[in-house]
Amino acid sequence: xxxxxxxxxxxxxxxxxxxxxxxxxxxxxxxxxxxxxxxxxxxxxxxxxxxxxxxxxxxxxxxxxxxxxxxxxxxxxxxxxxxxxxxxxxxxxxxxxxxxxxxxxxxxxxxxxxxxxxxxxxxxxxxxxxxxxxxxxxxxxxxxxxxxxxxxxxxxxxxxxxxxxxxxxxxxxxxxxxxxxxxxxxxxxxxxxxxxxxxxxxxxxxxxxxxxxxxxxxxxxxxxxxxxxxxxxxxxxxxxxxxxxxxxxxxxxxxxxxxxxxxxxxxxxxxxxxxxxxxxxxxxxxxxxxxxxxxxxxxxxxxxxxxxxxxxxxxxxxxxxxxxxxxxxxxxxxxxxxxxxxxxxxxxxxxxxxxxxxxxxxxxxxxxxxxxxxxxxxxxxxxxxxxxxxxxxxxxxxxxxxxxxxxxxxxxxxxxxxxxxxxxxxxxxxxxxxxxxxxxxxxxxxxxxxxxxxxxxxxxxxxxxxxxxxxxxxxxxxxxxxxxxxxxxxxxxxxxxxxxxxxxxxxxxxxxxxxxxxxxxxxxxxxxxxxxxxxxxxxxxxxxxxxxxxxxxxxxxxxxxxxxxxxxxxxxxxxxxxxxxxxxxxxxxxxxxxxxxxxxxxxxxxxxxxxxxxxxxxxxxxxx
Amino acid sequence: xxxxxxxxxxxxxxxxxxxxxxxxxxxxxxxxxxxxxxxxxxxxxxxxxxxxxxxxxxxxxxxxxxxxxxxxxxxxxxxxxxxxxxxxxxxxxxxxxxxxxx
Numbered sequence: 001x002x003x004x005x006x007x008x009x010x011x012x013x014x015x016x017x018x019x020x021x022x023x024x025x026x027x028x029x030x031x032x033x034x035x036x037x038x039x040x041x042x043x044x045x046x047x048x049x050x051x052x053x054x055x056x057x058x059x060x061x062x063x064x065x066x067x068x069x070x071x072x073x074x075x076x077x078x079x080x081x082x083x084x085x086x087x088x089x090x091x092x093x094x095x096x097x098x099x100x101x102x103x104x105x106x107x108x109x110x111x112x113x114x115x116x117x118x119x120x121x122x123x124x125x126x127x128x129x130x131x132x133x134x135x136x137x138x139x140x141x142x143x144x145x146x147x148x149x150x151x152x153x154x155x156x157x158x159x160x161x162x163x164x165x166x167x168x169x170x171x172x173x174x175x176x177x178x179x180x181x182x183x184x185x186x187x188x189x190x191x192x193x194x195x196x197x198x199x200x201x202x203x204x205x206x207x208x209x210x211x212x213x214x215x216x217x218x219x220x221x222x223x224x225x226x227x228x229x230x231x232x233x234x235x236x237x238x239x240x241x242x243x244x245x246x247x248x249x250x251x252x253x254x255x256x257x258x259x260x261x262x263x264x265x266x267x268x269x270x271x272x273x274x275x276x277x278x279x280x281x282x283x284x285x286x287x288x289x290x291x292x293x294x295x296x297x298x299x300x301x302x303x304x305x306x307x308x309x310x311x312x313x314x315x316x317x318x319x320x321x322x323x324x325x326x327x328x329x330x331x332x333x334x335x336x337x338x339x340x341x342x343x344x345x346x347x348x349x350x351x352x353x354x355x356x357x358x359x360x361x362x363x364x365x366x367x368x369x370x371x372x373x374x375x376x377x378x379x380x381x382x383x384x385x386x387x388x389x390x391x392x393x394x395x396x397x398x399x400x401x402x403x404x405x406x407x408x409x410x411x412x413x414x415x416x417x418x419x420x421x422x423x424x425x426x427x428x429x430x431x432x433x434x435x436x437x438x439x440x441x442x443x444x445x446x447x448x449x450x451x452x453x454x455x456x457x458x459x460x461x462x463x464x465x466x467x468x469x470x471x472x473x474x475x476x477x478x479x480x481x482x483x484x485x486x487x488x489x490x491x492x493x494x495x496x497x498x499x500x501x502x503x504x505x506x507x508x509x510x511x512x513x514x515x516x517x518x519x520x521x522x523x524x525x526x527x528x529x530x531x532x533x534x535x536x537x538x539x540x541x542x543x544x545x546x547x548x549x550x551x552x553x554x555x556x557x558x559x560x561x562x563x564x565x566x567x568x569x570x571x572x573x574x575x576x577x578x579x580x581x582x583x584x585x586x587x588x589x590x591x592x593x594x595x596x597x598x599x600x601x602x603x604x605x606x607x608x609x610x611x612x613x614x615x616x617x618x619x620x621x622x623x624x
Numbered sequence: 625x626x627x628x629x630x631x632x633x634x635x636x637x638x639x640x641x642x643x644x645x646x647x648x649x650x651x652x653x654x655x656x657x658x659x660x661x662x663x664x665x666x667x668x669x670x671x672x673x674x675x676x677x678x679x680x681x682x683x684x685x686x687x688x689x690x691x692x693x694x695x696x697x698x699x700x701x702x703x704x705x706x707x708x709x710x711x712x713x714x715x716x717x718x719x720x721x722x723x724x725x726x
Contacts, residue, residue, distance in 0.1 A: 072681055075688040076667060079659045082688075082695035086702055087648050095641045098634075098712050234679025242674050343674045343681050345667035359664040366656045389709045396703040400696050408692060412680070543642055619635025 007450035007457075010215070011192065014208050014461065018196035021204035046386045047395035048213035049206040050089060050379060051402045052463075059406070060216070060460070061143045062523060064435070065428035067414035068421075070349070070356045071241060071342030075411045077357055080369035085400035088373030093383040093392050095542040099617055100384040107470075108377045108534070109478040111384070115541050115617060116609070118549035119482070126478040128533045128560060129377050133471050135526035136378075137508040140464040141190055142522075143429075145512075147457045148185035150433035158184075178513040186509060189460075194505035197465040198498050205465040206385075212461060217405055219436075219452045224409045226439040227416050237416040238343060244307065244418060245337050246348045247300040247425050248329035250279060254287050255294040258320040262287040267426065270299075271317040272325065277301050278308055279323070280423040287321065300426045301329055303337070307422045342418065351574070360584030368588050372527050375535025378466045381473075472500040521577050525567060528579070532559035532591030540599050545614040551602035555595045562591040637710040644707055651702070655695055663687035 067074040096111075105111035109129065113122025152158040166180035175183070196204060231237040252270070256262050264270075266284045271277075279299040287295045302308050334355040335341035335348030342348065345362075346355025357365075373379065386392050417424070417435050424431045436452035476497045481488055488496075537555040540547040566587035570580035579587050666683040677685040 072684055073667070075680075075684045076659070076663050079663075079688045079692070080656075082659075082692040083652055083655050083699070086695075086699040087652050090648050090702075090707070091645060094644070094707075094710060094712075095638070098637065098641075098710065101712055102634075235676050238674070238676060238679060238681065340670065340674060344669065344671075344683070345663060359660060362663065363656065363660045366660060370652055388712060389707070393703040393707050393709070396707075397700050400699040400703075404692060404696050408689065543645060618638050619633070 005447070005450065007454055010450065010454045010457075013211060014192075015196055017207045017211060018199050018204040021207050022199050043391050043394050043398070045206050045210055046382065046391050047398035047402070049209040049466075050382050050395065051399050052209040052213035052216065059410070061146065061429055061432055062139075063407075063410060064414040064417070064432045065430075067411055068417050068424055068431045069428050070347035071418070072238075072411070072415055073345045073347030073357050074415075075408070076345060076362050077365055078369070078407050078411065079362075080366035081403055081407045084370055084373055085396050085403055087370040088379065089383075089392075089396050089399060091371075091374045092380065092538060092542060093386070094389060096380055096383045096538070097386060097392075099542055102617055105384070107473045107477050108380050108384075109474060110482070112537075112541060112552065113478075113482070116547075116549040116552060117613060118552075121549050121552045122478060122482065124553055124556060125534075126474045128556060129530070130471050130474045132526045132529040132533070132560075133377070133467050133474075134504075134508070134511070135522050135529070136467045137464060137471070137504070138512040139522035139526070140460050140467065141186060141508050141512045144189035144193070144457065144460040144464065145182055145186035146429060147433050147453055147460065148189055149181050150430055150437070150453070152185070153181075175510075175513060183513065186512065190505055190509045193461055193464045194468065194502055197468045197505075198501045205469060208461065208465065213402070215451065215454050217402060219454065220406050220409050220413070222448065223413050223436065223439060223452055226443050227413045227420070227435075230439060230442055231416045231419050234412060234416070237419050240306065240419045241415055242340050242343045244304045244342050245339060246332040246335050246341065246350075247302050247423070248331050248336070249350075250299050250301050250329045251326045252279060252281065252297050252299050253294050253324045253326045254285060254297060255322045255324075256287050256289055256320060257322050259289050260320070261289050262319070262321055264319070264321070267423075268319075269311060269315045269317065269423070270319070270321070270323045272301070272323055276325065277303070278311055278317070280426050282426045296326060298426075300423060302423060311422055342415070358584055361581060361586065364581075364584075364586035364589045367592070368524075368528070368531070368586055371535050371592065372531030372588050375531035375533075375538065376527065377530060377534060378463075378470050380534070380538070381470060468501055468505055471504045472497060475500045475504075525563075525577070525579070528586065528588040528591075529560060529563045531588055532563045532595070534559075536592055536595040536599060540603070544603075545618045546603050546608060547599065548603045548606040548609060550606050551599045554602045555599040558598050559591040559595045562594055563587050566590065633711060640708050640710065647702070647706065651695075651698060655691055658691050659687055 063074070063078070066077070070077075099105075099115060100111050103111050103114035105114055109122045109125035112125050113119060115121075162180045162184055165184045169175050169178065169180065169183060196208065228234055228237075231240075254262075254264075254270075264281060264285050264287070266281065268281050270279050270281065272279060279301045282298040282300075285295050285297050302311065331337070332348050332350050333353045334346070338348075346357045349356040383392075386395070413435070414431065417431055421431065421434055421438060424434065433453050437446075437449045440446050440449040440452060476493060480496060481493065485492070533556045536559065537552050540555065541552065566580045566582060567578075570576075570578040573580060581587075582590060663683055667687060669683070675682040678689075680689065
């Protein structure tokens with residue numbers, strides 16, 4: 001309950017900041033202020049809004065779950081972040097800001113439209129931004145709802161509210177089959193973010209990003225300290241992780257042993273008869289009293305003797321339920337039964353017989369984090385908003401320090417989490433909030449869980465708000481104002497901006513009622529799609545005056561289609577939302593390989609852009 | 625519209641930005657070679673007991689933590705010493721009113 005109060009205080013701060021931002025921006029032009037903070041974002045605001053947007057729900061929910069599931073190899077997977085502050089922030093920022101100012105652009109599609117004097121380029125860019133950004137929104141909504149569900153779990157008021165939602169949703173098309181707790185949290189989270197984003201616009205988003213960025217940084221440092229002290233030091237944790245072997249996936253058949261109904265919570269530990277080991281169930285189950293019958297549930301079986309011993313010491317297994325295995329256990333495709341698999345590459349994998357991270361894939365991710373990061377419109381739009389290059393240079397230093405403080409420590413924390421929280425493979429996306437609760441309870445400071453959980457929550461909020469604004473700016477500025485009603489009054493634009501922000505948020509909620517299992521899948525798909533569509537074309541637009549409008553459209557199309565085709569092949573091969581790694585490389589890398597020569601060829605064979613246009617954005621040729 | 629002096633400034637700043645662009649690409653290549661090369665060789669070695677360095681597997685320290693610290697130093701040097709300041713407001717009349725290309 002104390003955690004809930006501290007979390008509530010945090011949320012109240014967010015809304016207060018949005019209100020102040022709303023007042024601060026009142027005297028300025030609405031469109032420029034709402035979507036770009038009037039282009040006068042200073043050092044702290046720019047550094048933190050960039051860092052906080054980058055550190056999304058993926059960093060604080062998806063990334064920890066991957067570390068937990070695959071072990072130390074995730075340090076290699078994330079290693080590309082060591083140069084992200086320089087490459088992703090520096091590669092385009094200076095030119096982007098300058099060209100944006102010359103063009104008088106507020107959004108990325110608008111910048112492209114004016115850079116090439118082509119409505120086709122701008123409209124196509126808008127469609128791509130809205131399409132891929134929507135997947136980002138879905139992932140962030142799911143993350144936000146999950147964090148709330150973990151935080152509120154077990155609180156009586158919340159349980160009552162969940163019961164009310166459960167009975168209210170029955171019979172409602174589409175909504176009716178969603179889990180009550182998830183649905184309630186999703187609604188609360190979505191309404192909070194939509195309200196403050198709509199109310200405060202870009203400035204509120206940036207200011208809340210600063211606060212959220214600080215909360216994230218403090219949260220990680222506290223977690224690191226608590227974690228290492230509770231696990232007996234990093235070396236001790238690594239030694240224990242080294243002994244671990246991956247769990248097996250099983251289906252259980254549960255039957256009551258007494259004539260009463262039995263309810264088991266999600267994550268309940270059970271013991272198999274005849275020394276068959278211990279299992280943890282994936283979802284809550286209600287087992288009707290005898291003689292009505294048995295219930296099947298998915299679970300994992302722990303295979304490491306040291307973990308079995310530890311859980312057996314902490315958990316009471318006696319329950320009026322008989323447990324039996326149904327079918328054969330499914331071991332990991334790579335790493336089953338192998339000690340040391342969590343401390344070396346390629347890391348264990350449930351599905352891939354070659355392991356989690358091969359060399360080519362590691363190289364792909366080293367490229368992906370940097371160049372896909374540079375190609376994200378949500379970062380680009382921030383790069384159009386900083387005041388001057390002094391702000392940019394100093395922000396680069398701050399972001400470098402900040403990322404170093406966050407990403408590598410997360411690897412230390414969540415490899416150690418394997419020791420503190422056994423059996424989390426059953427719902428890996430919940431490992432971050434569970435870890436926050438466990439660490440603070442063990443340390444006797446449960447109220448601190450609110451702050452620690454606020455860290456990933458802050459990450460999610462700061463990403464959702466940015467994406468909401470980006471999508472709504474695409475619709476309002478790039479479609480409505482550019483193509484439908486160029487003479488719209490400020491009042492009309494203002495009203496439409498509010499409406500679109502709300503509508504996009506509501507659509508996101510409906511779309512994410514039944515989300516895929518791994519958050520990271522959605523996030524990587526959306527990042528790859530946006531990076532593939534925008535990175536290379538934007539580099540050409542900013543650094544090569546010979547680039548033509550036709551080459552831009554062809555480049556963006558090639559990038560997007562490459563990603564979609566390789567994901568489609570991945571889906572057809574595995575039946576899951578998964579990319580196809582042609583020659584072991586990520587689709588994003590293939591998009592860069594394909595788009596670059598295609599854009600050169602199309603530009604070279606086309607009519608060159610006018611000298612006036614080149615001089616406007618590149619200056620006169622240096623005759624010295 | 626833009627005077628000759630203004631345009632020259634834009635040309636110079638473009639060339640400086642391009643120089644910085646290639647420096648960043650070069651830096652990325654260098655760290656990619658170090659990290660992927662070192663870990664490609666050492667990270668998958670099967671040992672009876674993994675060798676630790678500051679509590680982490682040795683390959684993590686030399687293949688990720690150490691280059692990360694070095695990359696941090698390079699980034700700070702790049703941002704504070706190599707990257708040059710550039711005037712961004714090329715023409716005030718074009719920046720707020722929806723652009724000069726109407």
